[in-house]
Amino acid sequence: MISLKINGKPIQVESGTTILQAAKQLGFEIPTLCYHPQLEPYAACRVCTVEVKNEKGNKLMTSCNSIVEDGMEVQTDSDAVAQARKINLQLLMAQAPAAEIVSEMAANYGVGDTAFLSENAEEKCILCGLCVRACEQVAGTSAIGFANRGKDRVVTTPFDVQNEACITCGSCAFVCPTGAITMDDPFGREVIHDEMTLGPDKAITVPFMQAVPNAPAIDTEACIHFKTDACGLCAEVCEPEAIDYSQKDEIEEVEVGTILLATGFKTFDASRIAKYGYGKLPNVITSLEFEKLSNASGPTGGDILMQDGSVPKSVGIIHCVGSRDDNYNKYCSKVCCMYSLKIAHLMAEKTGAEVYNFYIDMRTPGKGYEEFYERLLEEGMHLIRGRAADVSDWAMNEDEEGKLVIRAEDTLVGAVRRIPVDMVVLAVGLEPQPDAEEIRRKFNISCSSDGWFLERHPKLAPVSTFTDGVFLAGSCQGPKDIPETVAQSGAAVAEALALIDRGYVELEPNTAFIYEEECSGCKTCIPLCPFSAISFVEDKNVSEINEALCKGCGTCVAACPSGAAQQHLFTDEQIFEEIKGVLSYV
Amino acid sequence: MSEQFEPKIVAFFCNWCTYTAADLAGISRMKYAPNVRVVRLMCSGRVDPQFILAAFRDGADGVLIGGCHPGDCHYQEGNYKALRRFHLLKPVLEEMNIEDERFRLEWISASEGDKVQKVINEMVEQITKLGPLDLEPISTPETLDEMLEKEQEIAV
Numbered sequence: 001m002i003s004l005k006i007n008g009k010p011i012q013v014e015s016g017t018t019i020l021q022a023a024k025q026l027g028f029e030i031p032t033l034c035y036h037p038q039l040e041p042y043a044a045c046r047v048c049t050v051e052v053k054n055e056k057g058n059k060l061m062t063s064c065n066s067i068v069e070d071g072m073e074v075q076t077d078s079d080a081v082a083q084a085r086k087i088n089l090q091l092l093m094a095q096a097p098a099a100e101i102v103s104e105m106a107a108n109y110g111v112g113d114t115a116f117l118s119e120n121a122e123e124k125c126i127l128c129g130l131c132v133r134a135c136e137q138v139a140g141t142s143a144i145g146f147a148n149r150g151k152d153r154v155v156t157t158p159f160d161v162q163n164e165a166c167i168t169c170g171s172c173a174f175v176c177p178t179g180a181i182t183m184d185d186p187f188g189r190e191v192i193h194d195e196m197t198l199g200p201d202k203a204i205t206v207p208f209m210q211a212v213p214n215a216p217a218i219d220t221e222a223c224i225h226f227k228t229d230a231c232g233l234c235a236e237v238c239e240p241e242a243i244d245y246s247q248k249d250e251i252e253e254v255e256v257g258t259i260l261l262a263t264g265f266k267t268f269d270a271s272r273i274a275k276y277g278y279g280k281l282p283n284v285i286t287s288l289e290f291e292k293l294s295n296a297s298g299p300t301g302g303d304i305l306m307q308d309g310s311v312p313k314s315v316g317i318i319h320c321v322g323s324r325d326d327n328y329n330k331y332c333s334k335v336c337c338m339y340s341l342k343i344a345h346l347m348a349e350k351t352g353a354e355v356y357n358f359y360i361d362m363r364t365p366g367k368g369y370e371e372f373y374e375r376l377l378e379e380g381m382h383l384i385r386g387r388a389a390d391v392s393d394w395a396m397n398e399d400e401e402g403k404l405v406i407r408a409e410d411t412l413v414g415a416v417r418r419i420p421v422d423m424v425v426l427a428v429g430l431e432p433q434p435d436a437e438e439i440r441r442k443f444n445i446s447c448s449s450d451g452w453f454l455e456r457h458p459k460l461a462p463v464s465t466f467t468d469g470v471f472l473a474g475s476c477q478g479p480k481d482i483p484e485t486v487a488q489s490g491a492a493v494a495e496a497l498a499l500i501d502r503g504y505v506e507l508e509p510n511t512a513f514i515y516e517e518e519c520s521g522c523k524t525c526i527p528l529c530p531f532s533a534i535s536f537v538e539d540k541n542v543s544e545i546n547e548a549l550c551k552g553c554g555t556c557v558a559a560c561p562s563g564a565a566q567q568h569l570f571t572d573e574q575i576f577e578e579i580k581g582v583l584s585y586v
Numbered sequence: 587m588s589e590q591f592e593p594k595i596v597a598f599f600c601n602w603c604t605y606t607a608a609d610l611a612g613i614s615r616m617k618y619a620p621n622v623r624v625v626r627l628m629c630s631g632r633v634d635p636q637f638i639l640a641a642f643r644d645g646a647d648g649v650l651i652g653g654c655h656p657g658d659c660h661y662q663e664g665n666y667k668a669l670r671r672f673h674l675l676k677p678v679l680e681e682m683n684i685e686d687e688r689f690r691l692e693w694i695s696a697s698e699g700d701k702v703q704k705v706i707n708e709m710v711e712q713i714t715k716l717g718p719l720d721l722e723p724i725s726t727p728e729t730l731d732e733m734l735e736k737e738q739e740i741a742v
Contacts, residue, residue: 446602446658449697449698458613530661530663551661553631553660554628554629554664557634558667570628575627575634579646582623583645
């Protein structure tokens with residue numbers, strides 16, 4: 001252990017600690033620009049300068065890279081230190097006049113202007129090299145570095161050209177203290193505030209606040225460690241050492257008696273309808289993205305903001321996006337009218353914006369639903385009956401300048417209207433999961449023509465499927481709102497439990513059997529059975545059907561050349577009589 | 587006024603697909619020709635070729651088999667067995683001068699009520715055009731000589 005004094009206070013720290021770290025332990029703030037706790041210190045900005053007194057005398061040192069020594073006496077705020085920082089900050093101001101953080105820091109020391117000459121008034125880079133170190137030590141790519149010397153020194157890519165080694169991880173922009181490095185928006189727009197990324201903005205996140213289990217997960221597609229084998233910062237800072245990069249998805253086989261299918265739905269991809277401009281025009285969002293904005297634990301803390309960070313003054317909500325449309329899905333997605341009304345209500349409540357709903361028909365059946373609609377009408381929502389034709393940023397007059405214009409026929413007025421709004425919310429419909437067909441085949445069940453899983457009978461067996469022991473829960477069976485999903489899933493669970501609780505399985509009575517005296521032992525039936533229910537009894541020279549394995553399709557019966565194989569409820573005799581019977585009347 | 591010919595069609599429908607689809611067509615109030623008389627079986631694989639011959643013998647003007655789409659059989663592969671038998675029986679019926687349109691195999695899933703309607707209407711229309719099925723009565727040879735004569739006739 002090393003003993004030293006900082007601003008007169010004694011402290012004991014482990015050897016190898018820097019003065020900056022020791023000061024932090026005592027709670028003394030030392031300003032820094034080029035320092036990051038996860039990167040090697042570089043002492044480029046020199047604003048962390050402190051005064052150190054040892055046996056050789058007083059000396060100014062950069063605290064970020066100076067290791068403590070026994071008997072050191074450190075002053076973090078002496079006059080000499082302040083004087084040195086003032087000069088350093090003036091030099092930095094001359095290098096990067098546009099770097100706000102530098103001017104702010106300088107203002108703290110009473111420095112308003114620099115006495116040195118600056119070359120470029122727009123310059124923000126203070127050449128601290130944090131980005132270069134982050135690229136090398138975190139991203140492991142060294143895609144950027146310093147070029148030239150003296151006053152020509154810059155941070156750039158080799159030969160100043162687009163560099164393939166860059167994995168666009170954004171580490172450089174993240175660590176840059178002055179904002180000299182920014183990430184480009186894919187649409188070429190200026191990203192005004194980073195919080196507007198509606199997706200996860202980190203490679204390691206807890207999916208959402210209420211997630212169960214409430215544990216972070218790594219997105220291996222985005223994580224730098226999985227790209228370059230570098231970084232590993234999360235593992236470094238995680239004290240319980242919970243991070244394990246070697247974890248892989250595992251497939252476990254579990255034996256079960258019943259299966260509930262609850263694979264849910266996916267929302268309609270709004271970019272399929274090009275005329276609504278989703279993905280092309282700014283501030284055209286889907287209802288789910290609105291939910292993210294409106295969420296108190298979301299990226300904006302629950303504020304409804306547009307891409308430029310301002311609050312919308314007028315909002316259009318377009319209903320039936322991808323629903324009730326011959327070009328996309330013919331069916332009604334059932335939940336969108338109600339959630340659109342909810343969005344309209346929240347929008348008006350949170351932003352005070354004028355809200356325009358564009359609907360085909362307002363469908364509000366359900367307990368309390370119509371009342372909610374009535375309430376919204378009283379709150380002064382604009383409800384325009386007519387499918388919106390398109391959304392564009394093409395202005396025809398001054399009012400429309402800089403706005404999104406929704407063009408729609410108002411069928412109640414009988415005229416085409418153009419409504420300029422700041423933000424458009426698309427009420428996307430519900431669709432079966434893209435792999436519903438695959439799942440359907442796996443469980444040998446059917447899909448309705450829209451692609452939703454088909455129940456055994458709409459009234460008599462609404463949660464069962466054509467496969468015994470497989471039940472349907474939730475919107476994989478068809479669009480449902482939350483109360484309906486809860487009720488229907490409860491029924492599915494009850495059916496599944498009833499089957500487990502009974503402890504035995506009821507077989508269909510229509511199994512096949514063999515008249516031993518008729519059987520010639522030709523074995524025709526045996527390879528036909530897909531369930532291997534037929535075996536051959538050598539000593540009797542006959543086939544035998546295991547009734548527990550037989551599913552009762554009757555394929556073997558149809559193939560038996562001697563009529564020895566028969567099916568309960570469907571014997572040859574019965575079917576011949578049935579044929580006669582159905583043909584007996586005119 | 588001559589009475590219009592109404593064909594009789596015997597349909598063997600799989601319980602899991604076409605029979606449910608026909609039920610769906612009913613629930614959906616779809617209208618289709620009433621000429622079809624349905625025999626429900628658990629699987630199209632249960633259709634014994636004898637059933638088809640018996641149906642034609644007993645006065646059917648057409649026979650329709652409805653099974654699950656390939657890969658969708660409730661019993662894994664019964665519909666493939668039905669398909670095999672269908673192709674083996676076709677030439678036999680041809681020998682008996684039973685026209686191609688009178689015997690049909692269709693894959694109709696449980697959700698395709700409209701396909702039931704379409705197939706039945708189509709078949710009834712085609713068979714109405716063909717007219718009633720007129721099977722030649724089979725003369726069973728009485729004596730050995732007659733039998734040999736018949737044999738020779740066929741050989742020529």
